Each structure stands twice: as C-alpha cells, then as structure tokens.
Amino acid sequence: MRGGKTGEIIGGPRDALLIALAAGAVAGGIVLWLIGSIVVAGTFLAAAVVVAGVAVALRVAVTKPPVSQQTADWSLAAALAGANADAVAVTGRTGHLVCANEAYETMCGGFPTPPALALSDPDLARLTATGRDAWRDGHAAAARIEIAGQPVSVEVTRSGHAADHLVWRFTGQRTIDMLGGIADELDGVMGDRMGEAGLMAALLDADGKVVAGNRALRARAFGRANAPIEGQDLANLLVGDAQRGIRFAREDEDAGAVRLLQVALGSGDHSPTLVALIEDAGSAAAVGDPHDVETLLSVIPFGLALVDREGRFLAMNAAFARMAGAEPAAPPLYPGDLVVREDKAAVADAVRRFTTGGAQSADLAIRLKDHPDETVALSIAATRGFGGASVLLSFKDNGEENRLKREVAQATKMQAVGQLAGGVAHDFNNILTAIIGHCDLMLMRHSPGDSDYDDIQQIRANSNRAASLTRQLLAFSRQQTLRPQVLQLPDVVSEVSTLLRRLLGETVVLEVKHGRDLGAVRADPGQLEQVVVNLAVNARDAMLAKGAGGRVTIQTRAATIAELRQRGTDIMPIGDYTALEIADTGTGIPPEVLPKIFEPFFTTKEVGKGTGLGLSTVYGIVKQSGGYIFADSRPGQGATFTIYFPVHAAGDEAAVPRTPARTKTTDTWGSGTILLVEDEDMVRAIAERALTRQGYTVLSADHGEAALELLETAERPSLIVSDVMMPVMDGPTLARAVRERYPDIPILFMSGYAEEQLRRSIDLDHVAFLPKPFSVQQLAEAARDALANG
Known part of the structure; x- marks a missing residue:
C-alpha cells in the first residue's frame, strides 16, 4: 500500500523476516520449557528461519513494483501556448477546457470553452460544426467568425496520445486591416524612420480625426514626442494663410511652413486618408523628392504606383510590383508594359486623360501579361502634391468577384433555359395528347391487317417517342414526377451494371469500385439508373471517337470535407454526402465546351447522332433529387463526372403522396x-x-x-x-x-x-x-x- 512516507510502508520483506524469527523464538522457548530439550528447541528455531526465508523469497518474486499512473503535464502545453501570439485553447473529449493562453483570455474575456463563446447564432453553429468535423476528420477550419466585434479564423486539430483532445487556434482574418495595420506602423519603428527622413505622417479616418501619428508629428504639434494625438482634428492643429503657407498652430509665425500630402486609401467617401507633412523648402524639387515619395509608398501595405506627366513610372512599392509581376531590379518604364497587347492602348489613353486633369478617378479592367486569362481592376486617380507625379495607380484583385459573376450568370442561364424547356414541354404535351388520342380512336375502328392499321401504329409510336423527349425536357427543368426512395448507391450501380456491359461493348472495359461505410441517399432508383446509363454511354462514345476502346470506371465513395471545400462552399454547403463518380479514358472535353455540356440540345456529335438531351436530363434528375454534379476534364485525358447526394438522415422522409395501389382490370366502362x-x-x-x-x-x-x-x-x-x-x-x-x-x-x-x-x-x-x-x-x-x- 502507498502512504505518505517511506517509513510508514508496512508489509515489506524485512518486516516479514522479523515476524518469522520472533515466532520461531517463541515456539522454541515454549518447547524448551515443556520438555527441557535444547536440541528440539533449536530445531524449531531453525525451521522458523527457513520458512521465513522461503516466504520472503516468494513475496519478492511475485510482488510487482507499483506502476505509476502517468498524468499529462499540461504546464508544458500551457507554456507552448503562451509563447504563441495567436489565441490557443485545448479541450477534452467531454468539451471541457484543459488549458488556454493569455491571448485566448484577452480575445474571449475569460476562459469559456470554444463552443460556449458569446457569438451570433450562425457563427456559433459554424464553430460547433468545425469542432465536430475535427473529431471526425482530424482537422477542420472556418473563416470569418466574429468574436468581440473582430473577424477571426479558427483551425481545430485533433491531438493527444489517444487522439482525445482538440487544439483550437484562432488567428486574425488574413485581410488588410487598413486602419489598424498602418496605425501600428506609424506608432512603431517605421514611423520613427519616416521621422528621421523628415516626414511627419498621420492616419485620418473619414471624419478627419487622427487615428495615429508618428513621433515627429507629435513633437511638432504638441512639443512632446509622446503626446496623445488620437482623436484630434488635424485641421485644428494647423493654421495657414496665403503668404506664409501652412504651419503648426502651436508655433509662432516665424516657424517653417510645411507642405501637406494626402493619399486616399480607398475609392469611397468613407475611406481613411494617409497624410504626410514635409518641410516646405520653397522649391518644387524639395516637395517632390523621390526619396520622400518612395518612403511614403513603402509603408502602405497595398500596391500603389506613381506615374509622371509623360506617362512613365515614377515610383512603385513592393506590393504593386508583386501584383503586377514586375521585377524590382528592372521595373517597367510605362504602365502599358505590364498588360497584354490588346490592353496597351486603353491603359495609355486612360493615363494620358488623367495627366491632363480631365478625370478624377476610375477603374479599368485589364489583363496582365503574367496572368492573361484573369481580369483585374486597375484603379487610376489624378493626384497633386507629389512633385512630378500626376497619376496614382493601384490594383484591385477581382478574380473571386469575376468567378462568382460567371457562376451566377451560368446558374441564371440554366434556370432560364429550364423554364423555357418546361414551358415548351407543357405545350408540346397538349399536342401529343391530341395526336395519341386520335390514333387510339382510329385503332378502335381498324383491326390488324387493315391497310391503315400499320400507318396508325407508326404515327402512335413516333408520338410516344416525342413524348419521351418532352419527359427529358421536364427532367432538365426539374419538373418531372419522381418516386424517391431511401437506397444505397452501390445497389443501384449493381442493378444496372449487367446492362452497361452490353451497352459498352467488348472494346470498353467496365470497372466498378465501391467504398465502405456509405451513407444512404433518397432518390428515385429508376431515374438514378438513367443517370448512370447516360453518363456511361457518353463515356463510351468519347472513347470510340478516339479510335479505340478504353476503360469506364464507376466508383461510389464518401465525400470528404476537404473535397467539398475545394468544390466551393458557396456552391455546395458543407455536410455529409455520398459521391458517385464516373470516369473514362476518352478524348476529354475541351475547355470552351465544358460550360455548355448541360444545356439542352447542345451536342458535339454529328448531325442525326444525338438529341443533346442526355446530359441535360442527368443534370435535371440530380438537381431535382437535391444533389450536385460537376464535370472535370482535360483534353486528351478523359473526363470525370462526380455527383454528390446528401446523406439521408432517419426521420427526414418527405411527405410525398403515394398513389394508392389498385387492382389491374381491363373494365373501364362507367356511368355518371x-x-x-x-x-x-x-x-x-x-x-x-x-x-x-x-x-x-x-x-x-x-x-x-x-x-x-x-x-x-x-x-x-x-x-x-x-x-x-x-x-x-x-x-x-x-x-x-x-x-x-x-x-x-x-x-x-x-x-x-x-x-x-x-x-x-x-x-x-x-x-x-x-x-x-x-x-x-x-x-x-x-x-x-x-x-x-x-
């Protein structure tokens, strides 16, 4: 047994030996007193010693040293977390907080567990879901969660010896905090360097109030380098007249004048402004000193460049050079040198128009030589007070905006085409109803063998074929009748695989793969079989067009969170999905054709060899079933169609009315x-x-x-x-x-x-x-x- 001190341990080998010797001595004494024989008494004492020795040996042999239970030393983890500038917390399997650093305490106002933070309902739901994803996948992340009014990103990693802990790491949103970032620079070393170069700088908000200023400005405005300046109106710190120019209010009239340079850090009316004040030496050369201009640009954390009246670059900071793909050691001479040939004239005309004072600011969509396939926005503004500089250039990366515009335009086009297809199908169905009905009435008056019977049957067969086309149009417009069931995708693929092997032919190899632990989905099994058949037949045609056979691979698997994020959470929300993937080794889909493949009546096949409704039908069935479909292809390397269906949860059965079963009968006569x-x-x-x-x-x-x-x-x-x-x-x-x-x-x-x-x-x-x-x-x-x- 384990107590508090070593001397208090009872039952060790030494104690057992002493007890055995004492017992032997007492037994020998009693024998000596009873029979008076020293030999017999000695024998009892020796036997007691032997027995005690054997007992002690056995106890030592079978007794195992106590195993000390290892406990986690969280002081080391706390020390490591404290050395991190980001907010870090560790939680256990039950959700309790194990340890956290001071940055976490400052951010959260204490030590609440991450799922118990005071957040808005959407942010709290996203944070909780991120924790669940980390338990399942080992790692998860979320962006733009607002804590105490500040947007942060969170990364959650499952860790620990038994993988039974979560490490939460909160970092600031990786965007330019214009006010906070520049304010820190002005209050820090960069502000001191600007002061040494003769620049007094201040950051103003939209109301003209000072957010931050460097020490040189504080010393001139208040006489003390550490004087508070935040919240002051810069206009109240300056006075001026037409003769002496601008000077500080606290200085006498004989003090040197200063020149004011302003840079708007945005295009809106509520954007902050960076103001630089330099000594007015009375010459334009002193005002436009390139060293001062480059120092000012270097502290601004986004790309800016100055162009002179001749249209040549005067200065640019490192951020502008990096975004433009320019070499800092050999910068370009003209702005037109950065763009593709088709945009050179437009950029030159815009710069020329601004140098003459004909405009104030504008945005121009251009394509850079390093990225000719992406459009970026070049902001151009006329500027004054920078000596020989007359135009200010800045880049705005609108690649994400353009991508979203393309996706919205494509979705709008598909919706409009779907509505058109549904309307056409509805009107066409009325015509087909009349044709089929008249054929039925005529067949009642003709029997097989009549001269008109076969012609009527042919008209009816063609009408039914046209009706199938209208059903495909309704499928694309998501207006067809579905009979959804809860099913497993591998079962659907297995049902149709025999038919596929006959359709694909002997030159095409069909390979089927199924993942494990797939979630059930809710869809119409007949429509899903049509989806698989259409995609497989398209894959066969693509490989036959290549002049030889190939391989069609059908795979079912569970979709990962990383895969969903790569697809885009703005297109497909994060959740549990079961994926159906059909890939081929054919010619692939050209990039210019890929955005159009799901449009109805669009086909790359020869005239008369395709209706152009196969993929549009697939698209409509998948969308109407609540799924998502993506096509990935590289020319010459085949194409892959990936379909994601939401995993069906028990209790989510939609109340779809069922048509009651009826007994088949041919008696259709009635009255009434x-x-x-x-x-x-x-x-x-x-x-x-x-x-x-x-x-x-x-x-x-x-x-x-x-x-x-x-x-x-x-x-x-x-x-x-x-x-x-x-x-x-x-x-x-x-x-x-x-x-x-x-x-x-x-x-x-x-x-x-x-x-x-x-x-x-x-x-x-x-x-x-x-x-x-x-x-x-x-x-x-x-x-x-x-x-x-x-």
Whole structure:
C-alpha cells in the first residue's frame, strides 16, 4: 500500500523476516520449557528461519513494483501556448477546457470553452460544426467568425496520445486591416524612420480625426514626442494663410511652413486618408523628392504606383510590383508594359486623360501579361502634391468577384433555359395528347391487317417517342414526377451494371469500385439508373471517337470535407454526402465546351447522332433529387463526372403522396356525369370523345368560370376532370369553388407538369393526377379510379 512516507510502508520483506524469527523464538522457548530439550528447541528455531526465508523469497518474486499512473503535464502545453501570439485553447473529449493562453483570455474575456463563446447564432453553429468535423476528420477550419466585434479564423486539430483532445487556434482574418495595420506602423519603428527622413505622417479616418501619428508629428504639434494625438482634428492643429503657407498652430509665425500630402486609401467617401507633412523648402524639387515619395509608398501595405506627366513610372512599392509581376531590379518604364497587347492602348489613353486633369478617378479592367486569362481592376486617380507625379495607380484583385459573376450568370442561364424547356414541354404535351388520342380512336375502328392499321401504329409510336423527349425536357427543368426512395448507391450501380456491359461493348472495359461505410441517399432508383446509363454511354462514345476502346470506371465513395471545400462552399454547403463518380479514358472535353455540356440540345456529335438531351436530363434528375454534379476534364485525358447526394438522415422522409395501389382490370366502362374543363380545344375534343365512348355523360367547358356557370344549371356531376393551367380561372381555383358547393366531389387534374410540383402548390385533399400526354385507355382508367377512390 502507498502512504505518505517511506517509513510508514508496512508489509515489506524485512518486516516479514522479523515476524518469522520472533515466532520461531517463541515456539522454541515454549518447547524448551515443556520438555527441557535444547536440541528440539533449536530445531524449531531453525525451521522458523527457513520458512521465513522461503516466504520472503516468494513475496519478492511475485510482488510487482507499483506502476505509476502517468498524468499529462499540461504546464508544458500551457507554456507552448503562451509563447504563441495567436489565441490557443485545448479541450477534452467531454468539451471541457484543459488549458488556454493569455491571448485566448484577452480575445474571449475569460476562459469559456470554444463552443460556449458569446457569438451570433450562425457563427456559433459554424464553430460547433468545425469542432465536430475535427473529431471526425482530424482537422477542420472556418473563416470569418466574429468574436468581440473582430473577424477571426479558427483551425481545430485533433491531438493527444489517444487522439482525445482538440487544439483550437484562432488567428486574425488574413485581410488588410487598413486602419489598424498602418496605425501600428506609424506608432512603431517605421514611423520613427519616416521621422528621421523628415516626414511627419498621420492616419485620418473619414471624419478627419487622427487615428495615429508618428513621433515627429507629435513633437511638432504638441512639443512632446509622446503626446496623445488620437482623436484630434488635424485641421485644428494647423493654421495657414496665403503668404506664409501652412504651419503648426502651436508655433509662432516665424516657424517653417510645411507642405501637406494626402493619399486616399480607398475609392469611397468613407475611406481613411494617409497624410504626410514635409518641410516646405520653397522649391518644387524639395516637395517632390523621390526619396520622400518612395518612403511614403513603402509603408502602405497595398500596391500603389506613381506615374509622371509623360506617362512613365515614377515610383512603385513592393506590393504593386508583386501584383503586377514586375521585377524590382528592372521595373517597367510605362504602365502599358505590364498588360497584354490588346490592353496597351486603353491603359495609355486612360493615363494620358488623367495627366491632363480631365478625370478624377476610375477603374479599368485589364489583363496582365503574367496572368492573361484573369481580369483585374486597375484603379487610376489624378493626384497633386507629389512633385512630378500626376497619376496614382493601384490594383484591385477581382478574380473571386469575376468567378462568382460567371457562376451566377451560368446558374441564371440554366434556370432560364429550364423554364423555357418546361414551358415548351407543357405545350408540346397538349399536342401529343391530341395526336395519341386520335390514333387510339382510329385503332378502335381498324383491326390488324387493315391497310391503315400499320400507318396508325407508326404515327402512335413516333408520338410516344416525342413524348419521351418532352419527359427529358421536364427532367432538365426539374419538373418531372419522381418516386424517391431511401437506397444505397452501390445497389443501384449493381442493378444496372449487367446492362452497361452490353451497352459498352467488348472494346470498353467496365470497372466498378465501391467504398465502405456509405451513407444512404433518397432518390428515385429508376431515374438514378438513367443517370448512370447516360453518363456511361457518353463515356463510351468519347472513347470510340478516339479510335479505340478504353476503360469506364464507376466508383461510389464518401465525400470528404476537404473535397467539398475545394468544390466551393458557396456552391455546395458543407455536410455529409455520398459521391458517385464516373470516369473514362476518352478524348476529354475541351475547355470552351465544358460550360455548355448541360444545356439542352447542345451536342458535339454529328448531325442525326444525338438529341443533346442526355446530359441535360442527368443534370435535371440530380438537381431535382437535391444533389450536385460537376464535370472535370482535360483534353486528351478523359473526363470525370462526380455527383454528390446528401446523406439521408432517419426521420427526414418527405411527405410525398403515394398513389394508392389498385387492382389491374381491363373494365373501364362507367356511368355518371363528368364535368370536363380544358382550354385546349384539341385536347378537350379527344377527352370528350374518349369518355363518351366509355359510357359517361360529359359536360365540357373551356375555362373555370364557364364550368361554374355550367354547374348552376346542371345536376351534380360525379367527377371533375380539369386541366391545371388555364386562362381566366385555373384548375385549383375552380376545384376550391366546386368543393364549397360539393365538398366530397372527386377531382382529376390533367397537366403536363410534374405531379410533385403540383401537389406542393395545390392545397387540396383527395385529388388525382393524370400526366400529359395520355392515351384514351389511360384517361378511362384514371376516371374509373378517381370515381372509385372518391
């Protein structure tokens, strides 16, 4: 047992030996007293010694030294965290705070655990999610989380001997803090160097108040180098007149005048200003000393350059040279030397216009020679007070802005094309309904073997083929009817792999790979099979166009957080996704074609060998299923299509109405009165004839108001068959008006749009849907079922 001191340890080998000897001595004494034999008593004593020795030996052999439990020495971790300028904290598996440095205490106002920081709800949710991602992936990060009014970035890393701790590191947002950064420079060594060069500098906010000033300015303005200047109005520290110029207010009239130089640190009205004051020696040369100008530019942390009246560079700082791709040792002579040939004239004309005083400031979109594929903004401003300099140039990196504009334009175009495709499909479905219906009526009067029977069948077959094209258009516009189920992507791929091997042919090898621990997704299995088939067939055609076979690889796997961030969180939110990847070894997709591949009717195949609806159908199915699809390709190296489906969580079942199962029967005859409402004359005529042939009495109207007027004089109908989209009064409005009079009347809607979309927009119970185009048989069955269910 372990106590407080060494002398208090009981039960060691020495104590056991002493106890055994004492027991042997007592036993020997008793024997000697009883029988009086010294030999026998000695024998007892010797036996006791032997037994004690054996016992001690066994105890030493079997007793293990106590194992000291190792405990973590967090003092070392705290010392390391304290040496870091960033805010660092360590939390355990239960979320408790193990240690943190002083920077963390200063930032958070104490030592709360990171998930318990006083943040806004969105920032707290992002911070909590970052911690969960770090437990799962080992590392996670988030940007622009506002703590105590300051944006910071956080990096979380799982660490520890058993990987049971999280290390949280908070760093300042890696953007230019214009006021804070320059203020620190003016208060520090750089400000002192400017003072040694004869420059008095101050940083002013938008109201003209001093944010910071160097020691030289404080000494001239107040007489003390450490005098407080923050919050002062610089205009109140200066006086001036036309004869003596500008001087400090605290100095007498004989003091030397100063010249004021101003640089606006932005293009807006609320941007800060950097002001430099130098001794006015009475000559333009003293005012425009290149050394003073270069010193002033060097303290500004973003790219600036000065151009003289001849259009030549006068000075530029290191940030401007780095952004422009210029060599500091051999700077360019003219601004036009930095841009591509097509932009040289525009830059030269803009600089010339500003040197003559014709403009104040403007932005010009240019392309640099080092990055000809990216557009950057060149800000040009007329300036005065820098001696021979007349134009100020600065760069604005708008690459991210241009990328977002392209993505928004592409998304807007796809949405507009989708709406157009859906409208075309809807109108085309009305035409196909009439064609198919008339074919069905004609087939009732002709039997196989008649001279017209085969022609009618051919017309009907071509109409059904056209109907399949409209379904593809509806798929692209995300308006088709889906029957989603919770399923595993490997099961879908396995179902269609046998068909794919026949479609791909003998020269194309199909390779299927499945990852482990894949999350279930919710989608229509039939539509997913169409997605896989379309992409695989496209891959086969690309490889056959190469003149030989190749390999098509279909892979299912779990998407990583790093992969999602690479895709762009503004496009696809961070979450759990299961990825389906289809890659080929074909010719690849040219860069100029890649942005257009999902547009309907766009195809690179020869005329007559493709409708251009394959990939657009894939795009619509994936989007309607809540997924995301990306195409990556390099010419000559094949293409890869990656589809991400959100992992389905238990309890997220959407309330999608199911059509009740019915017993198949060929008996479609019925009786009763049906009110038919359809604005398309050809569809109304075919539907009226079809229902009349089945035994119904049909009352027809061309819009909702005409139907209500008809109901005023007619008896209660047995069924309302109505189109959804109609002029004057649409189908749902008509149905609500009829239900007020006949609450239990069954309603059958006809539409060329998706059933799911219509159910979300129609707040009526016990209604049935019949998609267009439909045949006479399908209309009769739908009417029979609606009456039976009603």
